[in-house]
Amino acid sequence: MFRFFLGRLGLLIPTFLGVTIVAFGLVRILPADPLELLAGERGMSPERKAELMRQMGMDLPIWEQYLAYLGNLFQGDLGTSFASKRPVLDEFLQLFPATVELSFCAILIAVAIGIPLGILAAVKRGSFIDQTVMGTALIGYSMPIFWWGLLLIILFSGILQWTPVSGRISLMYFFPQVTGFMLIDSLLSGEKGAFLSAVRHLILPSIVLATIPLAVIARQTRSAMLEVLGEDYVRTARAKGLPPHRIIGLHALRNALIPVITTIGLQVGVMLAGAILTETIFSWPGIGKWLVDSIARRDYAVVQGGLLLIAAIIMLVNLIVDILYGLVNPRIRHN
């Protein structure tokens, strides 16, 4: 087991180096640099530009810049934002809890609704219910997030006025950030109604972000269930005269869930990508919006630092999933 763990860990190092190259290179392939965008219509004289490039170390050959970046990275320095002049890591840590909170709620919704729907569709295969569920899932999967988010805002916040339009909590509440998770901070603040306000603000963005994963999970659960329901042991269980809920709940679901769990793990990456759009629509102060702004400004340090941190998190989640798999399934461990 320990060797298996080391092997997986060993794979991470080249992957990580690869990510640094991609993150560093990608943002530099983009046309234009931060100085031109800063100068805008006014433009900047070539002399002044050369001087600023030198000040920022942008006049060095690209590989020297990369090596310097890598050197700083190994000392835990992700660089400083060109716009805010603050360390990238500080900004990330300040904003990341908001993204985690939103993603966590979204995945909770996706799982809590997606799995039962998938089971229902599998059990009632070919029925009207199955077709409705799968049809809806297909629509959910193909939904343009931006449009869907605006639609929900107009209906629930604009016309019905059930939920707030955007933000994380009502502006009435003002308390210091302790954990960065609004649900926890609002409870810690002890202010009446703060927690409820935070929950109300979470509803719409969570639903929007959950839409695609929900559809994927429902479809995956259905197909895994169908496969398992055709197995011999399920037929045996039926023959034994077990009640249907025990066959499905105990025998079939447990086995069907294995591929579903993998899918949920993979959705973490999808979540972070979806968060970029969802956060922009709902003015949610997380890393998605931060990255979008930074790409527009060519804030090199933030884009490469942000990408790196996100990649590191996804790699970590995959590592954990791999290890869990190894623990659960000896075949993988020994291969």
Next chain:
Amino acid sequence: MTIRTTLKAALLGASVIAIAATGAQAKTLVYCSEGSPEGFDPALYTSGTTFDASSKAIYNRLVEFKPGTTEVVPGLAESWTVSPDGLEYTFNLRKGVKFHKTDYFTPSRDFNADDVIFSFERQGKKDNPWNTYTEGATWEYFDGMSLPTLIKEIVKVDDNTVKFVLTRQEAPMLANLAMDFASIMSAEYAAQLDKAGTKANLNQQPVGTGPFTFVGYQKDAVIRYAANQDYWGGKQKVDNLVFAITPDAAVRLQKLKAGECHVMPYPAPADIAAIKTDPNLQMMEQQGLNVGYLAYNATQAPFDNPKVRKALNMAINKDAILYAVFQGSGQAATNPIPPTMWSYNTQIKDDAYDPAASKKMLEEAGVKDLSMKVWAMPVQRPYNPNARRMAELIQADFEKVGVKVEIVSYEWGEYLKRSSAKDRDGAVLLGWTGDNGDPDNFLAVLLGCDAVGGSNRAQWCNDEFEALVQKAKVVTDKAERTKLYEQAQVVFKEQAPWATIAHSVVFMPMSKKVSGYVMNPLGGHSFEGVDVAE
């Protein structure tokens, strides 16, 4: 007394307290801003979003623009004198002005000359310890407007008098000092930060003299301010000001309708008609201090011939552009400066839309089978909400006079860079929003010889025009300057380095509860003196 009646009494008491508390509730004005400020030191940045959150709310300048105009009025300087040679500006500073008292700073003295010197020397002097106080500090406006070579020195005459000594005459100097980058910071606060080894906080925890005191910024979400109780310009009508950062225009509008905010900037053009009919909302509008233009490259044939440029200008149907691109909320541009700016020459007539005459003029100039590029910006700007559409209309117009057009576009930063190149081909759609309300800020910046290869996208350097603009720069008498600029506009129109397209109208939707808001022709958003009904 039974338990029930005790409970009832307690509940009644509680509700009375609650009502009393509501009655005394602080008045809060919520502004749905369009983006996050980059920081709170306005001299480091160029974006209006950052200025709104920093210089407009927190700081003052020596001189200010009178609300709603570009007229320069006293600010932290009560009065000033200019020496006869125009090289010395002496400012008499306002007495008794207090810097903000915050959690992180308590001023021990009033505003004085040291603060003025600190605010400018940190930008201009390379050896000033504050010149590089935060990593990657650049002083874009200060350097971009050539102030390092203009300002020879800033002298503290006494605690309440400061003298700016210039190397050359510069008539727009006062207007420059009213700009955001010239905001006055506290030297005492800077010294405190320096001592604590936290210089970078000058950009994160601002201290100014302005109408609102900084309370806190939750990145990308909310900025909070409290009314400055000691403000020299009088007490504010609201107790708190909140910026709720909302990047999407459709979402901003929904928040405004739901009462989650009181004022929003930059509505989507398609929503304007609906906002105007909403019973709970009001719409303010103002002629923007801007111009959208199509710049030919005056150094490249056949566009080096003014007749060709003039002929092409006559082929453009501006009414169609105003209708399709500006949705009626714009004004056809005749001159390179907007009509709301002083020295605007009302005598000049625009080139009439006349494709037949245009075609004939092109033939006379010997232009046949011309094909050219028209550059369309990839972004929406106040002076041009849809450059692609505009380019398509121009393409169709030029086609009618036998000129083939290929529309090209680049990513925004790349567009700005490539369009500046001297050997650039074709004609570029671009525009400008004024910084300080001075005609020099349009005519010299956009059409001066020094700006060729930079912000002069027409690469047009005309001796007659240049002489007029340069002369107007050093004359301090406004009437005389006006005459010079009026003449310069005549030369511009004859030479036609641009097709002047339009000046746009800027809209500001707000709740009907809001009163006292004054729109800023320079495009910023200030909430000084604004009230909101309960």
